[in-house]
Amino acid sequence: MTSMSSRRKKKRKLKAEINVVPYIDVMLVLLIIFMVTAPLLNLGVDIELPQSNAHPLEQKKEPIIVSLDKQGRMWITLQGAKNQPVTEEQMVAQVGAFVRNNKDVPVYVAADSDVAYQKVYDVLTALQTRANVPRAGLMSQQGESKQ
Structure with missing residues (x-):
């Protein structure tokens, strides 16, 4: 009878372990999905659109300004130098050569209000x-507050 009771005890003994293999599989699938989709989310051009009543930012360095006139001609001002057509x-x-030597120099695009957005x-x-x-x-230029 003791042999019967010991068999029953061995069969009834529960394991207190969690099977983590399915969780690891799900995690790896999600990791692959995020790694594939993350580069696709940054399709646009990163720009900072100014507000009409924004205060000017304090800059440590003179910015590079690329200007467009009504006819679509381009002008460049490199850190306070004379405006030159390019x-x-x-x-x-x-601009590429200047930015390679000065990593944190600000670059701005100034366009006439009549220039096409595509340009x-x-x-x-x-x-x-x-x-x-x-x-x-x-x-942009400081505009009148619209209140």
Whole structure:
């Protein structure tokens, strides 16, 4: 009878362990999904759109300003130097070289209000992709408060 009772006790003994293999599988699948989708989320150009009643930012360095006039001609001002007309290729080369030597110099795009948005977007894209500018901002003038 003792042999029967010992068999029953061995069969009834419960394991207090959690099977974590399914959780690891789910975690790895989610990790792969996030790794694949994360680069797809950053498709646009990073810009900082100014507010109409924003106060000017304190800058330690003079900014690089790329200007567009009504006819779509491009001008560049490198840290307070004289405004000079440039083509898009010249602008990319000059700004790219300057940003490589001065990593945290601010870069702004100033466009006439009548310039097509596509032209401004093309300049921002060229600055970010070809000139390797980490962040480019848009310039505006202080407007009247609309209250």
